[in-house]
Amino acid sequence: MKRFLLATIALGLAVSGFSQTDTTATEKADTIRVGGMIIIKKGDNRDTTRERHITINSRKKKRPTNVSTNWFIIDLGFSNFDDKTNYASAETQAFALGSDEDLFKLRNGKSTNVNIWIFMQKMNMIKHVVNLKYGLGLELNNYRFSDERIKFERNPTMITRDETWKGIDKNKLAADYLTVPLMLNFNFTPQRKQGFGLSAGVSGGYLYSARQKIKDGGKKDKTKDDFDLNQWKLSYIGEVNMGPLKLYGSYATKSMWEKGLDQTPYNVGIRFGHW
Numbered sequence: 001m002k003r004f005l006l007a008t009i010a011l012g013l014a015v016s017g018f019s020q021t022d023t024t025a026t027e028k029a030d031t032i033r034v035g036g037m038i039i040i041k042k043g044d045n046r047d048t049t050r051e052r053h054i055t056i057n058s059r060k061k062k063r064p065t066n067v068s069t070n071w072f073i074i075d076l077g078f079s080n081f082d083d084k085t086n087y088a089s090a091e092t093q094a095f096a097l098g099s100d101e102d103l104f105k106l107r108n109g110k111s112t113n114v115n116i117w118i119f120m121q122k123m124n125m126i127k128h129v130v131n132l133k134y135g136l137g138l139e140l141n142n143y144r145f146s147d148e149r150i151k152f153e154r155n156p157t158m159i160t161r162d163e164t165w166k167g168i169d170k171n172k173l174a175a176d177y178l179t180v181p182l183m184l185n186f187n188f189t190p191q192r193k194q195g196f197g198l199s200a201g202v203s204g205g206y207l208y209s210a211r212q213k214i215k216d217g218g219k220k221d222k223t224k225d226d227f228d229l230n231q232w233k234l235s236y237i238g239e240v241n242m243g244p245l246k247l248y249g250s251y252a253t254k255s256m257w258e259k260g261l262d263q264t265p266y267n268v269g270i271r272f273g274h275w
Contacts, residue, residue: 064124064128064190064191065124066123066124067121067122067123067124068121068122068275069119069120069121070117070119070120070121070122070273070274070275071118071119072116072117072118072119073115073116073117073120073135073137073271073272073273074114074115074116074117074271074272074273075113075114075115075116075117075248075267075269075270075271075272076112076113076114076269076270076272077112077113077114077115077248077267077268077269077270078108078109078111078112078113078267078268078269079111079112079113079141079142079143079265079266079267080106080108080111080143080265080266080267081106081143081256081263081264081265081266082263082264082266083101083104083261083262083263084262084263084264085101085104085260085261085262085263086262087099087100087101091259091260092260092261094158094260095157095158095159095228095257095259095260095261096158096159096160096260096261097158097159097160098160098161099159102147103145103147103149103150103159103161104145104147104150104261104263105145105146105147106143106144106145106146107144107145107146110142110144110172111142111143111144111172112141112142112144113139113140113141113142113267113268113269114140115137115138115139115140115179115248115267116137116138116140117135117136117137117181117273118135118136118137118138119135119136119137120133120134120135120137120181120273121133121134121135122185122275127190128187128190129186129187129188129190130184130185130186130187131184131185131186131187132182132183132184132185133181133182133183133184133185133199133201134180134181134182134183135180135181136178136179136180137178137179137181138176138177138178138179139176139177139178139179139203139205139267140174140176141174141175141176141177141265141267142172142173142174143172143173143174143175144170144171144172145171145172145173147161147171148165148166148167148168148170148171148214149161149162149163149165149166149171150162150171151165151212152173152212152223152225152227154223154225154227157225157227157228159227159260165214165216168214168215168216169215169216169217170213170214170215170216171212171213171214172212172213172214173210173211173212173227174209174210174211174212174213175207175209175210175229175256175265176207176208176209176210177205177206177207177208177233178205178206178208179203179204179205179206179233180203180204180205181201181202181203181237182201182202182203183199183200183201183202183237183238183239184199184200184201185197185198185199186198186199187241187275193274193275194241194243194244194274194275195241195243195275196241196242196243197240197241198238198239198240198241199238199239199241200236200237200238201236201237201238202234202235202236202237203234203235203237203250204232204233204234205232205233205234205235206231206232206233207226207229207230207231207232207233209224210224210225210226210227210229211223211224211225212225212227228257228258228259228260229256229257229258230254230255230256230257230258233252233256233265234252234253234254235250235251235252235253236250236251236252236253237249237250238250239271241275245270246270246271246272246273247268247269247270247271248267248268248269248270248271249266249267249268249269250266250267251264251266252264252265252266
């Protein structure tokens with residue numbers, strides 16, 4: 001009799017345990033995502049006696065990589081130069097006979113700068129807040145003159161006035177450089193794709209193409225030469241990131257000319273890139 005009673009009690013406990021396990025397995029789970037959190041609710045809403053469980057998990061944010069690359073960045077801005085030439089000096093008059101400051105005045109809205117950066121890379125140095133930024137690209141400068149008579153001659157290289165050019169449609173000097181920038185970047189919001197920060201450094205450029213281009217009545221004429229422009233350009237550079245808006249600027253360390261003129265070029269504009 002005792003053995004039968006013990007067997008009956010054991011069988012009842014086993015059935016009860018199986019019933020609880022099976023019921024738990026059939027419970028429904030609701031998942032809700034709120035920002036960076038995952039809320040999981042277990043239990044059946046129809047069963048008011050059953051205990052419900054709510055679990056809150058935080059999704060981990062994707063950490064930025066130690067080296068990131070941005071391809072084909074475009075800069076659109078304006079080119080100009082700081083003119084400190086002594087036009088009364090013999091050297092200046094030998095290079096640009098009869099010239100004065102008015103001869104080199106630019107049409108500011110028409111003097112443009114376009115930079116095409118083939119790539120830029122950012123390397124983490126301190127917690128993705130301080131980074132080393134570098135790249136390679138083409139720096140294209142167009143200096144559009146207000147006085148259409150200015151003429152850049154070669155063999156020998158000199159600058160003169162051509163009175164037959166008075167009133168022509170366009171007269172510009174183009175100077176293009178292969179440029180390598182190197183900057184120290186400060187990113188104040190490293191977890192954001194479009195962050196806030198600034199960069200400062202230097203760039204080195206090599207003059208690979210220069211030309212004067214005029215346009216008159218639909219006819220175009222182009223003269224290619226270096227016109228005694230400096231083959232190398234070293235510049236101070238900087239940029240400011242304000243979310244989706246990015247501004248850049250550069251200022252050369254010395255004159256763009258090898259002799260005669262003291263004109264230091266600079267550029268400012270807007271940068272279009274991911275960071």
